[in-house]
Amino acid sequence: MSDRQSYITIENLSFYRGERAVFKDLSVSFPRGKVTAIVGPSGTGKTTLLKLIGGQLTPESGTIIVDGNDLQQLSRTAMLELRRESMGMLFQSGALFTDLNVFENVAFPVRTHTDLPESLIRHLVLMKLEAVGLRGTRDLMPAELSGGMARRIALARSIVMDPDLVMYDEPFTGLDPVSLGMIVKLIKSLNEALGLTSLLVTHDIEESCSIADYLCVLSGGKVLAFGEPQELLNSENAEVRQFLRGEPDGPMPFHYPAADYRQDLLQGVD
Amino acid sequence: MLTQLQVLGQKGVRIIESIGRATVLLLNSILWGGPGSAGFKDLVKQIYSVGVQSLVIIIVAGFFVGMVLGLQGYSILVDFGSETALGIMVSLTLLRELGPVVTALLFAGRAGSSLTAEIGLMKATEQLAAMEMMGVDPLKRVITPRLWAGIISMPILAILFSLVGIWGGAFVAIDLVGIDEGAYWGNMQGAVEFYNDVVKGIIKSIVFGVVVTWIAVYQGYSAIPTSEGIGKATTQTVVISSLAVLGLDFVLTAMMLGGL
Amino acid sequence: MKTRFIEMSVGAFMVLGIVALVTMAFRVSGLSGDTFAETYTVKAYFENLGGLTERAKVSLAGVNIGRVKRIYLDKDRYSAVVEMEINKNVDNLSADSSAAIMTAGILGEKYIAISVGAEDEFLQDNDWIDDTQSAVILEELIGRFLYNMSNSND
Numbered sequence: 001m002s003d004r005q006s007y008i009t010i011e012n013l014s015f016y017r018g019e020r021a022v023f024k025d026l027s028v029s030f031p032r033g034k035v036t037a038i039v040g041p042s043g044t045g046k047t048t049l050l051k052l053i054g055g056q057l058t059p060e061s062g063t064i065i066v067d068g069n070d071l072q073q074l075s076r077t078a079m080l081e082l083r084r085e086s087m088g089m090l091f092q093s094g095a096l097f098t099d100l101n102v103f104e105n106v107a108f109p110v111r112t113h114t115d116l117p118e119s120l121i122r123h124l125v126l127m128k129l130e131a132v133g134l135r136g137t138r139d140l141m142p143a144e145l146s147g148g149m150a151r152r153i154a155l156a157r158s159i160v161m162d163p164d165l166v167m168y169d170e171p172f173t174g175l176d177p178v179s180l181g182m183i184v185k186l187i188k189s190l191n192e193a194l195g196l197t198s199l200l201v202t203h204d205i206e207e208s209c210s211i212a213d214y215l216c217v218l219s220g221g222k223v224l225a226f227g228e229p230q231e232l233l234n235s236e237n238a239e240v241r242q243f244l245r246g247e248p249d250g251p252m253p254f255h256y257p258a259a260d261y262r263q264d265l266l267q268g269v270d
Numbered sequence: 271m272l273t274q275l276q277v278l279g280q281k282g283v284r285i286i287e288s289i290g291r292a293t294v295l296l297l298n299s300i301l302w303g304g305p306g307s308a309g310f311k312d313l314v315k316q317i318y319s320v321g322v323q324s325l326v327i328i329i330v331a332g333f334f335v336g337m338v339l340g341l342q343g344y345s346i347l348v349d350f351g352s353e354t355a356l357g358i359m360v361s362l363t364l365l366r367e368l369g370p371v372v373t374a375l376l377f378a379g380r381a382g383s384s385l386t387a388e389i390g391l392m393k394a395t396e397q398l399a400a401m402e403m404m405g406v407d408p409l410k411r412v413i414t415p416r417l418w419a420g421i422i423s424m425p426i427l428a429i430l431f432s433l434v435g436i437w438g439g440a441f442v443a444i445d446l447v448g449i450d451e452g453a454y455w456g457n458m459q460g461a462v463e464f465y466n467d468v469v470k471g472i473i474k475s476i477v478f479g480v481v482v483t484w485i486a487v488y489q490g491y492s493a494i495p496t497s498e499g500i501g502k503a504t505t506q507t508v509v510i511s512s513l514a515v516l517g518l519d520f521v522l523t524a525m526m527l528g529g530l
Numbered sequence: 531m532k533t534r535f536i537e538m539s540v541g542a543f544m545v546l547g548i549v550a551l552v553t554m555a556f557r558v559s560g561l562s563g564d565t566f567a568e569t570y571t572v573k574a575y576f577e578n579l580g581g582l583t584e585r586a587k588v589s590l591a592g593v594n595i596g597r598v599k600r601i602y603l604d605k606d607r608y609s610a611v612v613e614m615e616i617n618k619n620v621d622n623l624s625a626d627s628s629a630a631i632m633t634a635g636i637l638g639e640k641y642i643a644i645s646v647g648a649e650d651e652f653l654q655d656n657d658w659i660d661d662t663q664s665a666v667i668l669e670e671l672i673g674r675f676l677y678n679m680s681n682s683n684d
Contacts, residue, residue, distance in 0.1 A: 054403055084405035095400035098392075099315075109404045154400075161404075311533075318536045322543045365554075426547030433550045459557070460639075463585070468554050 007032040007165060007197040008053060013062035015045070015052060022048055023221045026062070030199060030216075035191050037200040037208035040218035041243065046201040047092075049218070050167045053199070054087060055079045067164060084113050088158030092170040094150040096142040096157070102129070103138040106157045113161065128156040132186060148179025155186060165197045166190075172204040184211055205244055209233070217243060292488040296417075299409050299487075305418035308411045316415045320381045320483075321423030325430070327380055328373055332431035335372060336438025339363055343439070344447050353449055357458035360439035361432075365462065365471045369432035371519050374478035377424060378511040382486035385416055386507040389490025390500035398491075413487050420483025421476065428475035470526050477522065478515050485511040569596060569615035570655040574629050576610045580665025582631050582640040588614045590644045595620045598642065614642065616653075625651040628661035640665060 006029040013026040022045040030036050038046050051057045053064060055071050064071045069082055096105050106125045110116060116124070129135040132152040142150060151171065158166055171183055188211040191198045202208050208215065209229040217224040217232065217240055225232050225240045233244050241247070248254055258264070305313050343359045392398050392412065401408040436458075443449040462468070486507045493503035576582075579601065588596040596616040604611050616623070626647030634641050644659075653659070 056399065056402060080405040080407075083403060087403065089400070089403040091396040091400055093395050095396040097397055097400075098395070109406075112404070112406050314537055314540050317540045317543065322539045325543070423543075426543065426550070429547060429550045429554060433554060455557075460587075460634075464555050468551075472551075 005031055007067055008199075009063075009065040010053075011063045011065075013052070013064065014060045015048065015057065016060055017048075021221055023059075026222060028216060028223050028226060030197065031214060032197050033191075033195055034213040035188065035198040035200060035211055036214045036216055037202060037212035038216045038218060039202060039205060039208060039243070040224070042203070044218045045221065046218055047169055050089070050169055050199065050201055054089060054167065055083065084109075084161065086164045088161070088163040088166040090151070090154050090158050090166065090168045090171055092173060094142075094147075094154040096145075096150055096154055098142050100142075101138070102134070102140050102142070102145070102153055105142065105153060106160055109157065109161050124160060125156075128160050129153075131159075131190070132156045133182070146179075148175050148182065151175070151179070151183060152186065155183070155190075159190060159194065159196075162194065163196070165199070167199045167201070169201050170203070171200065172202055172207050180207065187211060205246065209244075215244075219243070288488075288492070291492065292484065295409065295413065295488050295491060296484050299414045299417055305415065305422075308415045313415045313418060316419035317423055320385065320416070320419045321426060324377060324380050324423070324427060327376055328427045328431050329434050331372065331376055332369075332434035333438040335368060335431075336360065336364065336435030336440075337442045339368075339435065340439035340442030340447070344443065344449070353447075354453040354457055356439070356443050356449055357454035357456075358461040360443075361436050361458045361462050362467060364432040364435045364439075365467045367519070367523070369435065370428045370471050370474040370478055371515060373428040373431045373475065374424065374482055374515040375512050377420075377427060377479075378482045378486070378515065379508050381420065381423075382482050382507045382511055383504045385420075385483065385486040386490040386493070386504045387500055389413070389416075389487060390493035390495070390503050393491065393493060394495035394497075394500065413491065416487055417480075417483050420486070421479045424479025424482070425472050425475040428471065428478075432471065474519070474522050477518060481514050481518060482511040485514065568618040570618055570621075571599065572614045572616050572623070572653055572655075572657055572659060574612050574614070574659040574662050575604065575607065576612060576631065576662050576664050578664040578667060579610050579612070580631055580640060580667055582612070582642070582665065586639070587634075587641040588616065588644065589641060590620065590623070590646070595644070612642070621652060623653040624649045625653055625657070626661065627653065627659055628663065629659045630663035631665040633666070 008030040010029070011027050013023050014021065015023045038049065040046055048057065052059055053066060053071075055074075058072075066082065067086060069078075071079070074082065096102075097108065100108065103125055106128055107121050110121050110124055126135055126138070129138060132155055134149060134152055134156070137145065137149065137153070142153075145153065155171075168187065171187065172180055175183065184207050187198060187200070190196060200208055200212065212229055214227065215229050215232050216226045219239060225235060225237060232240055235241055235244075242249075339360045340356065343356050343363075344353060347353050347355055347359065389398075389412065398408040398412065401411060440451075440454055443454050444451050489503040489507045489510075490500075493499050582598065582601070584598050584601055586598045587594050588598060596614055598612055599615045600613040602611055603609075612629075623644065624647040626649045628645045628647065630643050630645070631640055632643045633639070647661075
């Protein structure tokens with residue numbers, strides 16, 4: 001993928017948690033302006049990857065280039081600026097500030113980083129709230145919102161500064177079907193309308209296949225497969241097929257390693 | 271045997287590591303950020319949550335402690351025929367020692383544990399990470415105002431404790447035991463010195479304020495973000511800051527009596 | 531609404547703290563307007579201080595008129611020199627006044643009691659009091675008592 005086409009380029013990334021290698025020599029590119037879903041078994045480090053891209057974690061080796069910026073070379077202030085200008089992140093729990101109401105939550109990034117007058121801030125916030133369909137909740141406190149609503153507000157907050165990249169950490173988890181449908185619709189339409197690059201970390205194959213332009217399957221610290229959803233569903237790789245189709249047994253075994261079944265049962269009888 | 275030593279050594283290293291991290295947290299929060307780091311309004315809110323809401327427990331405790339001092343003090347002094355010194359005893363004990371120390375212990379239990387829980391919860395619900403991702407320094411925005419709130423509130427609470435205690439002692443001495451009002455207050459005024467007793471007590475309470483709030487905030491910030499982790503962090507705040515206060519009290523008292 | 535309550539109570543809290551401090555300063559520690567009054571210095575020699583300390587009270591007829599400012603040793607005379615600060619408005623101490631170290635109360639806190647003499651001239655700044663009486667030392671008293679006892683037994 002050429003540099004212009006790829007928004008994020010990762011080369012030979014290695015990251016360790018203690019002794020365990022979460023990623024070893026990982027290389028992948030995420031295309032600009034498209035929705036890419038990052039899927040894989042639990043614990044492969046999908047969220048860790050997002051944090052590495054966001055600069056919250058530092059890799060042991062390898063390079064991460066975001067929109068032409070090599071994260072390793074950036075100073076702390078430059079990194080903060082990159083985050084401010086280009087990145088938005090939606091956390092799994094929404095992560096709204098519990099001591100501020102909805103309006104203040106969405107206004108927070110604007111107030112902290114800009115000197116815009118109150119009237120402009122008001123316009124910005126209301127516009128973003130309208131985009132997620134929750135303009136009427138602006139005076140409520142986060143504790144009064146349902147899970148789905150909180151997540152939509154958090155989404156509004158992450159796009160309020162008009163970033164180029166939005167990262168979603170498990171946006172579909174724990175939502176009822178209706179809220180689920182809303183979020184799915186929002187992710188796709190925002191991506192189109194604002195020309196964003198979206199990275200989705202999720203377990204939900206069905207939903208992600210419906211909106212993602214590309215799928216990235218992570219397993220064992222490496223990229224197992226990368227391509228368009230239809231392509232991957234018919235992949236020759238058994239592991240990829242098992243995961244994408246949700247088959248209970250395959251390269252990822254159903255049974256946890258244990259002694260021979262017959263022996264185990266018989267031993268208890270004496 | 272060797273493995274036990276190893277474990278002990280590892281624990282020691284880990285303790286030193288956390289002290290180091292805590293110090294970095296403190297420096298980053300206080301040196302590069304004044305009380306107004308998150309806005310004056312936020313500072314006021316923090317002082318309310320940490321100081322004003324501790325008022326009730328401090329005043330009630332102060333009153334009872336003062337009364338007990340009056341009672342016990344009387345029973346001891348009367349054997350030496352020195353009951354008239356009761357006012358002096360109650361006031362000096364409170365101003366120099368009990369005021370700052372007991373207030374700090376109560377503060378650690380009430381305000382300290384709530385600070386730890388609050389910050390730990392913010393960490394667990396990813397609010398701190400969200401701030402970071404927005405390019406906002408969570409230290410300046412969350413930690414700094416709380417640190418300053420603690421430093422400002424502690425001396426005020428300690429003085430109120432001592433004052434209420436002295437009145438509690440007066441109540442017991444004058445109304446219950448029957449010591450002459452003039453003897454209680456007059457002798458006290460003669461013996462209590464503003465610089466030596468009141469001011470040094472305030473200095474102690476400021477030091478305790480820094481230490482307790484610092485520990486509370488660090489424990490919350492570095493807590494494991496699960497409900498179990500937060501519970502553990504809260505307990506540790508109370509235990510560690512209580513011990514720190516008592517230990518520092520000895521050091522400060524020695525320094526002050528030795529000749530500051 | 532809630533914010534107003536919070537702001538008001540914090541304001542009240544701070545005010546309470548300051549009031550407590552001021553009360554402490556004046557009612558409990560006996561800081562008084564006098565502490566900031568103008569003073570003049572009067573000095574005296576004493577053979578034995580007996581535990582008199584700096585900042586001890588100086589009183590006339592039982593009324594506090596000043597404080598002991600400084601105590602030091604005069605190496606040539608082998609005596610203690612006590613410098614006292616007397617309130618400027620107590621300017622009629624006669625030049626032949628006497629100073630004695632007394633014990634206040636049972637706890638043995640020492641203070642200086644000034645008794646006025648008969649002269650017309652008054653003590654000025656940096657004058658000396660000549661007539662001084664050292665502290666009564668308990669051990670000497672007991673010693674004298676025992677000595678007298680054994681003497682009267684002869």
